[in-house]
Amino acid sequence: xxxxxxxxxxxxxxxxxxxxxxxxxxxxxxxxxxxxxxxxxxxxxxxxxxxxxxxxxxxxxxxxxxxxxxxxxxxxxxxxxxxxxxxxxxxxxxxxxxxxxxxxxxxxxxxxxxxxxxxx
Amino acid sequence: xxxxxxxxxxxxxxxxxxxxxxxxxxxxxxxxxxxxxxxxxxxxxxxxxxxxxxxxxxxxxxxxxxxxxxxxxxxxxxxxxxxxxxxxxxxxxxxxxxxxxxxxxxxxxxxx
Numbered sequence: 011x012x013x014x015x016x017x018x019x020x021x022x023x024x025x026x027x028x029x030x031x032x033x034x035x036x037x038x039x040x041x042x043x044x045x046x047x048x049x050x051x052x053x054x055x056x057x058x059x060x061x062x063x064x065x066x067x068x069x070x071x072x073x074x075x076x077x078x079x080x081x082x083x084x085x086x087x088x089x090x091x092x093x094x095x096x097x098x099x100x101x102x103x104x105x106x107x108x109x110x111x112x113x114x115x116x117x118x119x120x121x122x123x124x125x126x127x128x129x130x
Numbered sequence: 131x132x133x134x135x136x137x138x139x140x141x142x143x144x145x146x147x148x149x150x151x152x153x154x155x156x157x158x159x160x161x162x163x164x165x166x167x168x169x170x171x172x173x174x175x176x177x178x179x180x181x182x183x184x185x186x187x188x189x190x191x192x193x194x195x196x197x198x199x200x201x202x203x204x205x206x207x208x209x210x211x212x213x214x215x216x217x218x219x220x221x222x223x224x225x226x227x228x229x230x231x232x233x234x235x236x237x238x239x240x241x242x
Contacts, residue, residue: 045231047179055171055179055222057231071230110184115167115226118190120178 012036012119014106019124022096032089032106032121039087040064043109046080046091047117048102048126058104059091060114069114073099096128132157132225136234143213144242151237153206153223160203160227167226170199170208173236174219182221183208215241 018030030046045060059080060069068080079092089106103123110118133156143149159166170183181190183199186206196211210217218241223234 054236055173055224055233057233060229060231069229105178110181110190114231115161115165116169116181116184116224117171117179118181118184120180122178 012108014108014119014121016104016106016121016124019104019126021127021129023130024097024128026096027092027094028096028126029093030091030104030106030124030126032091034087034089034106034108037108039082040084041112043112043114044080044082044089045107045109045114045117046089047105047107047120048100049105049123050099050102053102056102061089062114063112093126096126098128100126101128102126131230132159132228132232134223134225134232134234136221136223136237138237139235140238140240142240142242145213145215147213148209148211149213149239151208151210151221151223153201153208153234155204155206155225157228158203159206159225166202168199168201168206169224169226170197171222171224171233172217172219173222174216177219179222210239213239213241217241 013035015033046058077095106121107117108119110116135154171179173179187199220236
């Protein structure tokens with residue numbers, strides 16, 4: 011059974027940093043693209059960043075480029091999201107997702123999410 | 131960026147009925163490889179989103195055949211037949227053809 015378990019969320023002040031982790035199990039982690047998708051309170055879904063199966067390439071939405079870094083440790087089957095210079099508009103539940111097939115084009119599995127609140 | 135426009139914003143249906151949700155993209159979703167990467171997700175109340183349909187019309191593992199997807203280019207439809215209580219929630223379409231990956235704003239399904 012595919013499982014994605016996020017951790018690391020919490021309350022953080024604007025301008026500070028936070029690092030999210032996603033522990034994956036139930037599949038061969040190194041075979042799949044992974045991504046972070048977020049959802050602000052009462053809002054819709056917003057893709058944040060993706061990473062290739064090897065970790066060799068990464069992709070970001072413009073609003074987080076230069077502030078967020080997606081990475082992975084295939085030996086530990088873990089996905090990360092380093093979030094720096096956090097803003098109030100980054101407040102959201104962050105979902106770890108696994109791609110469908112060996113490509114990045116849809117989100118086949120989702121974690122339970124971890125809430126990040128940016129506020130002073 | 132590809133803008134995904136979903137209609138209606140909300141709809142109410144009787145149990146056993148049928149509904150259709152429309153999703154239109156601002157650009158063609160046909161990828162260079164010939165595939166069309168349009169997917170549908172359902173977020174039930176208090177839960178994470180779940181994948182229903184990928185590549186326009188392919189049902190994901192374990193998804194009932196009451197859910198069907200169709201369309202091409204820029205116009206897509208999700209149909210739900212024989213609506214059940216467990217179908218309530220917010221439905222999102224999403225495109226995976228080009229970065230940034232984008233979603234529609236959602237359609238809330240309520241049961242009468």
